[in-house]
Amino acid sequence: RLRDFMEKSPYFAFTLKNAKEATTIEPFSLEEVKTLIENAPSLRLKAFLTVAFLTGMRTGEQLALTWEDIDFDEKKIVINKSLNELGTITTPKNKPSVREVDLLEPVEKILKELQASEPENKKFVFISMPKRT
DSSP states (O other), rough: OHHHHHOOOOOHHHHHHHOOOOOOOOOHHHHHHHHHHHHOOHHHHHHHHHHHHHHHHOHHHHTTBGGGEEEETEEEEEEEEOOOOOOEEEEEESSGEEEEEEEOOOHHHHHHHHHHHSOOTTOOOSOOOOOOO
């Protein structure tokens, strides 16, 4: 029987013993989201949080975002890369990860404000690349 096999198999014993109980994730309320964005200490963080909450982009996708990925005319953000834990920009492993998201009015407004406050030749939206010497 399958149950006997699972109980005797060291693999299943190990897996079940180390499995953690699933915890319920409580999403932020709309009021909490507003409070976080309004109280962000910098324009860049305010823009980062606005993009995160209103587009659903993953952190790595946001960190790899360039100004070229944002089409203010067509009101779209192209998501085609991500920054991984090693600090390397990679292309997504699966096709659904390459996508476009709508550039909503509050996102467009804060991104234009951020862009106006940054050097004209800055490539990335949320990260600054160190100057090489």
